[in-house]
Amino acid sequence: MRGGRYYTRSRRVGGRVVREYVGSGPVAQLAARLDARERAEREAERRAHRAERDRLEAADVAVAELCDLSEALASGALLLAASTGHDRGEWRKRRGQSQSGE
Numbered sequence: 001m002r003g004g005r006y007y008t009r010s011r012r013v014g015g016r017v018v019r020e021y022v023g024s025g026p027v028a029q030l031a032a033r034l035d036a037r038e039r040a041e042r043e044a045e046r047r048a049h050r051a052e053r054d055r056l057e058a059a060d061v062a063v064a065e066l067c068d069l070s071e072a073l074a075s076g077a078l079l080l081a082a083s084t085g086h087d088r089g090e091w092r093k094r095r096g097q098s099q100s101g102e
Helices: 026-080
Strands: 007-013 016-023 083-085 091-093
Touching: 007 026, 016 026
Parallel strands: none
Antiparallel strands: 007 016, 083 091
């Protein structure tokens, strides 16, 4: 039968997309179902990977916020303890202050 239904698939060969004739009839239907299943599996893997990446990025943001807050708390505690920081260097006790903070 000329001009009937047939199945082709595209694949990449050497950086170019090439159409590959698979066949017609039951063989083509089976090949089409197998290709569709493989596409669905790849898409599911992509979605899972994307969800994991988004989850890790959210965790990174939370850790960065925690680091910023802990740094602010530590700086505040050192200021209350009458310490001074020199140009983002070491924290030191201010001169002339007693150990009890008086």
